[in-house]
Amino acid sequence: MTVKELAEKMNLKIFCGETNLDRTIEGCYVSDLLSDVMGNAKSGMAWITLQTHQNVAAIASLKDLSCIILVKGFEPEEDTLQHAVEEEIPVLGTSQQTFETAGQVYQLIC
Template identity: 45%
Template sequence: MVVKNIVRELDLKVFNKNADLDLEVKGGFVGDLLSHVMGNSEEGQVWLTVQTHKNVLAIASLNDLSAIILIDKQIPDPSMLEAAEKEGIPVLGSDKTAFELGGKLFELLRIDS
């Protein structure tokens, strides 16, 4: 499964123009405490968060995450969007909660495996 598939299945908005939607999705991670995400997320995971600043991109890039999903109608701040355009890591968005999106993503990945 790649990012493109989850964008379609979860009806997500894509915020950055050059987002690499062919990155492979291996799992998901939910968290808003950055050290928790930094220390525990793993390569290929999609990160669900309410954080909308540039450091989110730094962590996603350092940990080789496949995408960031901003939950609950959050939108990226300009510095985050700028960093996303540079890195190519998809910054996605949804009106839904982390609980709902995480549940659906878990199910999608389970069926896919």
């Protein structure tokens, strides 16, 4: 499934990365600990988190993640957005909690 299809099916808000929505999502990682993501996420995964600061974009780029999904209505900070645009990382958002978000992603891609 592509990032675009996931965003449409889950009605996710797209903060940036419109030109990179054709990426295929290969699994998903759920964590708010950055070292955990750094050490364990695999390239192509979608990343569900509530962290909104710029280092999230840096990690997504370094790990070649397919997209970031922010939960609970959180929005990316201005410099996060800027960094994500530069690194071509789609940043998406939902008003749902992490549990519901992860559950839906699981049903859609697994």
